[in-house]
Amino acid sequence: MKVTRKDVETVAVLSRLEMDEAAMDKFTGQFNAILDYVDMLSKVDTEGVEPTAHVLNLKNVMRTDEVKPSLSRDQALSNAPEQEDGYFKVPKIIDN
Amino acid sequence: MELYKLTAHELQQKLQTKEVTAVEVAEAVYNRIDAVENKVQAFISLTKDRALEQARRVDEKIKTNTALSPLAGIPGALKDNICVQGTKTTCASQILENFVPPYDATVTEKLVDADTVVVGKANMDEFAMGSSTENSAFKVSRNPWDTDTVPGGSSGGSAAAVASGEAIWALGSDTGGSIRLPAAYCGVVGLKPTYGRVSRYGLVAYASSLDQIGPITRDVTDCALVMNAIAGYDHRDSTSINTPVPDYTKSLVKDIGGLKIGLPKEYFVAGMDPEVEKAVYAAIEQLKALGADYKEVSMPHTEYALATYYMVATAEASSNLSRYVGVGFGHRGQGDDLISMATKTRTEGFGDEVRRRIMLGNYALSSGYYDAYYLKALKVRTLIKRDFDKAFEDVDVLVAPIAPTTAFKIGEKVNDPLAMYLQDVCTVPVNLAGVPAISLPCGFKGHLPIGLQIIGKPLGETTVLQAAYAFEQSNDYHKRLAPLGGE
Numbered sequence: 001m002k003v004t005r006k007d008v009e010t011v012a013v014l015s016r017l018e019m020d021e022a023a024m025d026k027f028t029g030q031f032n033a034i035l036d037y038v039d040m041l042s043k044v045d046t047e048g049v050e051p052t053a054h055v056l057n058l059k060n061v062m063r064t065d066e067v068k069p070s071l072s073r074d075q076a077l078s079n080a081p082e083q084e085d086g087y088f089k090v091p092k093i094i095d096n
Numbered sequence: 097m098e099l100y101k102l103t104a105h106e107l108q109q110k111l112q113t114k115e116v117t118a119v120e121v122a123e124a125v126y127n128r129i130d131a132v133e134n135k136v137q138a139f140i141s142l143t144k145d146r147a148l149e150q151a152r153r154v155d156e157k158i159k160t161n162t163a164l165s166p167l168a169g170i171p172g173a174l175k176d177n178i179c180v181q182g183t184k185t186t187c188a189s190q191i192l193e194n195f196v197p198p199y200d201a202t203v204t205e206k207l208v209d210a211d212t213v214v215v216g217k218a219n220m221d222e223f224a225m226g227s228s229t230e231n232s233a234f235k236v237s238r239n240p241w242d243t244d245t246v247p248g249g250s251s252g253g254s255a256a257a258v259a260s261g262e263a264i265w266a267l268g269s270d271t272g273g274s275i276r277l278p279a280a281y282c283g284v285v286g287l288k289p290t291y292g293r294v295s296r297y298g299l300v301a302y303a304s305s306l307d308q309i310g311p312i313t314r315d316v317t318d319c320a321l322v323m324n325a326i327a328g329y330d331h332r333d334s335t336s337i338n339t340p341v342p343d344y345t346k347s348l349v350k351d352i353g354g355l356k357i358g359l360p361k362e363y364f365v366a367g368m369d370p371e372v373e374k375a376v377y378a379a380i381e382q383l384k385a386l387g388a389d390y391k392e393v394s395m396p397h398t399e400y401a402l403a404t405y406y407m408v409a410t411a412e413a414s415s416n417l418s419r420y421v422g423v424g425f426g427h428r429g430q431g432d433d434l435i436s437m438a439t440k441t442r443t444e445g446f447g448d449e450v451r452r453r454i455m456l457g458n459y460a461l462s463s464g465y466y467d468a469y470y471l472k473a474l475k476v477r478t479l480i481k482r483d484f485d486k487a488f489e490d491v492d493v494l495v496a497p498i499a500p501t502t503a504f505k506i507g508e509k510v511n512d513p514l515a516m517y518l519q520d521v522c523t524v525p526v527n528l529a530g531v532p533a534i535s536l537p538c539g540f541k542g543h544l545p546i547g548l549q550i551i552g553k554p555l556g557e558t559t560v561l562q563a564a565y566a567f568e569q570s571n572d573y574h575k576r577l578a579p580l581g582g583e
Contacts, residue, residue, distance in 0.1 A: 003459075011455045014462070015414065016421070016435070018443040019451075027452065033514050034456065038403040041472050044479065051474030052481055054305045054335075055291050055530030055554075061334035075198035079425035088423055091433050 003031045099124035100261035101577065104170045104318040107264065111158060111169050118154035118169030122147055122213050125171040128261045129215070132580050135243055137235045138257040140176045141184055142216040147171065150213045157211070166321050168211035173263035175254050176217040177224055178309065179298035180204050187300045188232035189222045191420050191427045191445025201298020202333065203267060203309055203326045210325045215263055219253030222447045223417065224274055224302045226250050227519040230510055231449045238506070239281060240578035241544055245503040248278030248519075254312045255282040260580045265322050266312040271303050272405050273498070273523025275310045276535035280498035280547020283537045283578060285319050285564070286312045290555050291530035292337035295330030303412035304335075306405075306527040315574045316536065316565040320344035323557065339555065347561035350569050353387035357563070358491030362398035363522050368500045375539035375546040376497045379567060383495065386566050393491060395483035398525055400476050405524035406517060407460050407473035413450075414457030420445060452513060477528050484529040488553045493563050497522050498535045498547035522549065532557045534564045537573035545573070 008028045012019055019027065073086055082089040099107065099121050110116045126144055133139060154169035174180065177187045179197035181204075186192045200208070207214065221231035229237040229252025237252045239245040240260035247256040251268025255278035258266050268275040270288035279286025287310045294309045301307065311322035324345065329338040359380060364373055384390050422428030422441035429440025446454070460469035487494060499519050509516040526533045531554055538548035548567070552560035568574050 007459070008455070011459045011462070015451070015454045015458050016439045016442050017446070017451055017455065018439055023448075027455070030452065030513050031456065031459070034406065034517075035469075037514055038407060038469065041400060041403050041407075041476055042468070044397070044400055044472075044476050046472065046475035046479070049475045049478050051471055052478040053474055055481065055528075056335060056337070058335065063331065071198055078198050079195055081422055081426070081428035090423055091431065091437055093434060 003028060003035060100128040102264070103314045104167060104264050104321055107170055108166050114158065118151035118158070118213065119148060121169060122151040122171050122215070125215055125263065132260055133262060135238060136240055136256050136260045136262060136580060137237045138218055138253040138260065138262050139173070139216040140186055140188060140219050140234055140253070143183055143214055146183070147213045147215050150211065154211050154213070165210040165325065167207070167325055169213060170264050171213045171215045172207070172265040172267070173216055173218045173254055173257045174204065174214055174266070175220050175251050175268050177220060177269060177300040178204060178267060180214065180217070183217065185217065185300070186234070187223050188220045188234060189445065189447070189450070190233045191441070193427065195425055197298070199298065202295035202330045204298060206326055212325070218251070218257055218266060221250035221252070221449070223300070223450050224250040224269055224271055225413070225449050225453055227273070227277055227516050228509065229253060229278070230506065231447060233447055236506060239503050240580035241283060242503065243580070244505055245544065246281065246506055248281035248503060250274040251312065252278045255279050255284055255286065258282070258284050258312050258314060259578045264314070265318055267309055267326070268312050269299055269307055269309050270527065271306045272409060272527050273520045275312060276498050276523050276533060276547065276549060277519060279312055279535040280545065281503035283545030283573070283576065284312055284314055285316055285534065285536045285574070286310065287319050287323065287534045287557070288526065288532060289323065289327065289557060290337070290532045292335050293532070293555065293557065294326050295328070295333040295336045297330055297332040301416040303409040304416060305412060306409060316561060316568045317345070317348055319534070320348055320561055337555070342558055344557060344561055347558045348565045349562060350566045351387070352383065352563055352566040355388045355493070355563060356491040357383055357388045357390050358393035358487055358494050359390070360393050360395040360398060360487065360494055360496055362395050363496040365500060365521055368497065369502065369541065371541040372497050372501060372546050376495070376548060379538040379548045380495055382570055383563065383567055386570060391491065393487045393494070395487055397476065397479045397483050401480055401525040401528060402517060402521050404473045404476045404480060405520070405528060406456070407469050408477060408528070410453045410457035411460050411470050412457070414454045414461065417450070417454055449513070480525055481529045484531055492559050493556070494551040496549045496551065498549045499523070502541045502544035502546055526551055530554060532560055534560050536564050536568060539573065
């Protein structure tokens, strides 16, 4: 087992996910099976090979900075779980 | 012949000659849905009021002899990760269960402009992650050829709807095979266009460097018609390609004399069903008989494509799905501070496969593993793309299987993620290289359809459609109806 339960716990915290004991054990096993398979990549000689993050040869795509029609405030807020006075509402972030 | 059994181009004729009305066509499809949906489970939501309204508008236009697009009045389904303003778009996830987009996806806008009739939103694997549609948070779709088997995924609802007569055409999305695999399992036609050919604006993101929207239809002619309606540059998708869109129906010619086809031998992986292999070789013989030149080609990095895909796709997914924290839209879990709220939101909202991929992606991107997994995968992606570039120096299209087997039983692979991933072994290289590929029926194993894959050069949809059309017209597989499509 190269991926330990502790590793899976750490990744779960980073991913903002909670898991019970049984799920953690199951995921640890599945992670190891998947990563054992993925390890075949280490056999490939990639010396001097550039990475491909994207198949199109695109650089930054720019446009002119013009005001165009966009969502109204009401539309933008229409799916908000909680809103107040035209703002998205979240729990308090900064303590006084 | 019942109206729901016809293709878009057949229905278009009947509408234009005023033999039927668009409302009659829409009602025929909804009657069909009433009759079989409890067995197929293809839809997450139906939009009947809006659809009949769209159909009535088309009938008005026909009455006044207004020029109509070829898809006007033809009922279709959209995968539930494509935004429709005012209609729930759930991505088959609890986290988006009540999400009502305030805007249309570009493809939706184009299809509405073309006067098509959208009957509903099709079921899928949650966030398009899966190969069977069993990962939907709401229902398991069934294969219309055998309701004990899966329709494939992730666009399983779209393919099952088209195969069972619940829609005449559909849109799916394909990140690693999610259009082509269900098309193959359900015996219909599915095209993944060149990366950038169809705008992704309004498609809920899974893996942004791989995702493409494309058609699922009953035959190649309808595939060309849907492509004509949805392809093209969009300033709202900076990765869409700004080159003119050809008229894809011009590719519907039976002559493929001199077309050079290649078979990448590496696609016949260990575990390939001999009957699938036999059907693909028979298809090659058929293409040769139609005048194509054939040669075997080698694509030596094919065996690494699946491992590469699962690193690239999960890394991109972990980043794309970090937006679901219960603030702007979607489900919110209760917590006293932002982190506990985000954690509750995501824990309650995401299913197992989505969690697995987010965590795998975060692992591959995390410090200490980035070079070994993510960066390594991007380098191998370069080598996979070079295999395609090299093969296409010698041939016009590549011919391969879609999957190692025909549709598998519901429940067979749900507890073994790697076994499920292996269904994508023949489809993921195409997404990594960004090239177009079609799936179309090339035979049966028992009562289950087998899919043939034809892969083209970047922006080579025209050649792919031409080869597919010539092959289709030389057999009658596309005319067979699924048991749930032919009663």
